[in-house]
Amino acid sequence: MENITIKKNLSEEEMYISLLPQIENLINPGEPIISNLSNVTAALKETFEKISWVGFYFLKDNRLYLGPFQGKVACTIIELGKGVCGTSAKKKETVIVEDVDKFPGHIACDSGSRSEIVVPLLDGQKVLGVLDLDSYELSAFNHIDKQYLEKLCKLFLSKLSIEKLSAIID
């Protein structure tokens, strides 16, 4: 049965340390990419109360397209270089936004969102997409989230077929 167990009263770092191997176990390379990635978003949302929205966008022809997510209805297309997601994909680096009102060009899919972190999905120097997390709290994400979310992305990318992942929005 697919489930995860995270003890209460852990620090956020301890929660990530407990979560990562559990997500690794959830990933089944023999099953469709979309099923695996859907469970990654669910595991994150279930673990961290601070997350209001978590999901993937995939890059094709300089546009990011909405993938599996947990949360409210979201914008389906983001141009490369636009918003926090497009900026992360263009720079090929994680972007932490402590206050979305102070990020010029932030795309507000949910007006309740106050802070955000976006981690690029990289195959070497090639950007496949991004993992985006939003919060209703200001400054919800920091270097701990960056460290472990980057690790998480590397972990599931190493277990999944990059070829299938690249074709996810064809």
Ligand code: SME
């Ligand atoms: N805020 C993002 C858009 C995606 S939603 O948050 C789900 C951005 O500025 O790229």
